[in-house]
Amino acid sequence: MGTRFDAVLFDAGGVLVLPDPAVLAPLISYYGGDDRHEAYVRAHYAGMAAKSASTAGESDWTQYNETYLSHLSVPEEHRDTALGVLTHVKSNAHLWRHPIPGSAETLRELEARGVPIGVVSNASGQIESTLRLSGICQVGAGPHAQVRCVVDSHVVGIEKPDPRIFDHALVHFAGIERSRIAYVGDSLVMDVRGSRAAGLHPILVDPYDDATDHDVERIKMLGDLLSLI
Numbered sequence: 001m002g003t004r005f006d007a008v009l010f011d012a013g014g015v016l017v018l019p020d021p022a023v024l025a026p027l028i029s030y031y032g033g034d035d036r037h038e039a040y041v042r043a044h045y046a047g048m049a050a051k052s053a054s055t056a057g058e059s060d061w062t063q064y065n066e067t068y069l070s071h072l073s074v075p076e077e078h079r080d081t082a083l084g085v086l087t088h089v090k091s092n093a094h095l096w097r098h099p100i101p102g103s104a105e106t107l108r109e110l111e112a113r114g115v116p117i118g119v120v121s122n123a124s125g126q127i128e129s130t131l132r133l134s135g136i137c138q139v140g141a142g143p144h145a146q147v148r149c150v151v152d153s154h155v156v157g158i159e160k161p162d163p164r165i166f167d168h169a170l171v172h173f174a175g176i177e178r179s180r181i182a183y184v185g186d187s188l189v190m191d192v193r194g195s196r197a198a199g200l201h202p203i204l205v206d207p208y209d210d211a212t213d214h215d216v217e218r219i220k221m222l223g224d225l226l227s228l229i
């Protein structure tokens with residue numbers, strides 16, 4: 001198989017899909033905020049970096065939402081209202097559906113190379129269906145890249161960074177050494193800490209170099225994986 005890795009597992013949010021800017025931009029620009037797609041992409045990764053810095057758990061998105069909004073140039077007088085709207089809409093897991101350009105292609109290429117792949121996500125029971133609807137992957141044969149599993153924390157009852165969530169994926173990768181399995185995520189706390197504790201090799205998606213001070217292998221985009229494998 002690969003020279004460094006024999007299998008790859010993926011986080012979903014921030015790696016395969018993002019909170020949909022096509023939904024959020026009209027909501028936030030109504031309050032005078034930025035409506036450019038790229039501002040919402042930047043806001044996500046900045047939010048994740050702030051969330052990790054605060055070592056907030058999965059359930060606390062306060063830091064994330066505040067930082068996210070701070071990147072959207074909402075005038076001071078509307079900031080609280082916009083934050084309330086953002087927080088409310090963001091709490092719906094189905095919003096995490098915008099396919100990150102290159103993610104579907106990268107999964108397909110890994111599949112074509114015979115690299116076993118799967119997904120492990122802190123989610124709300126929806127992520128397998130979202131990944132299919134967003135054209136990224138499905139479990140088993142189908143129109144998109146084929147993954148061995150999509151583990152949803154809500155379904156299995158354990159969430160990252162608890163390393164035991166990975167056991168639900170690893171049963172589908174029997175015979176492959178854990179240290180030869182990469183886990184690609186965008187959170188230092190949930191993904192890097194969790195997968196490291198499970199004995200996997202963490203890789204952080206860090207498109208804006210927010211985590212240069214941290215001891216972790218980083219990539220800017222998912223396609224960068226193809227030269228690492």
Ligand SMILES: [Mg+2]
Binds near residue numbers: 013185
């Ligand atoms: Mg994520």
